[in-house]
Amino acid sequence: MWPYPKVLAHRGAGKLAPENTLAALRCGLALGFHAVEFDVMLSKDSVPVLMHDPEFGRTVAGSGLVAGTDAADLLTMDAGSWLDARFQGEPVPSYEQVIHFCREQQIWMNVEIKPSPGHEEVTGRIVAALSAACFADVVSSDPARLPLLSSFSMTALRAAKTAAPQIPRALLLDSPHPxxxxxxxxxxxxxxxxxxxxxxxxxxxxVKNAGYGLFCYTVNEPERAHELLRWGVDAFCTDYPDRIPADF
Ligand code: G3P
Ligand code: MG
Structure with missing residues (x-):
């Protein structure tokens, strides 16, 4: 059985507010979403931060690599202006800041481990270890509140399993894999x-007959969401929590 919410705000509410920022999480929350997906990668000094792209240029201005920049610099970068001037100065948050925010607001997290190329093992290990440290109090009492770690990287997920087997994992696949x-x-x-x-x-x-949870990304049309749920899909994320409500 899928113990988690059915609809998640993708990258926070990443089309309505700047993706992977606290502003996006607040936006999802204002729309009634207590479940989010976001992306996490490591800074140069191995601090997990919310970011989708390994290089600057799209959500953060300039050039350079996330993996080549220390957290102290990353966490002051403007990750909001690219979407709209009213978000100017919205910073890149650390995963730890976001954990505290989500725990405070009772938001369930699907944490996508998104390693910079070549950093798969260390990213999986550190993200899992931090998750375990911040949720140690609910591991046995309320496991449905633990974050669900997902990744396209088997290497990252193997490392997460070794570092913190008690934090649940999910494999991301773009297309069918035999x-x-x-x-x-x-x-x-x-x-x-x-x-x-x-x-x-x-x-x-x-997938359902094998006893696994089944989650889909990224579903933006209500008709398609209904079809997927009829097929047995347990949950999905959406870019538009204003079109597909949390209680869909
Ligand atoms: O976690 C699902 C989805 O976010 C994967 O794709 O590129 O949006 O991170 P992407
Ligand atoms: Mg993602």
């Missing part, structure tokens, strides 16, 4: 997260 079941088994994962565009009804049935 070995999906053995990959989930190896990771002791609880769920498969797939691009809904590449999910068939047959594959959905196989």
């Amino acid at each position: 070995d999906w079941k053995s990959m989930l088994q190896e990771l002791s994962a609880v769920a498969l997260h797939v691009n809904h565009k590449h999910l068939s009804q047959e594959w959905a049935a196989q």
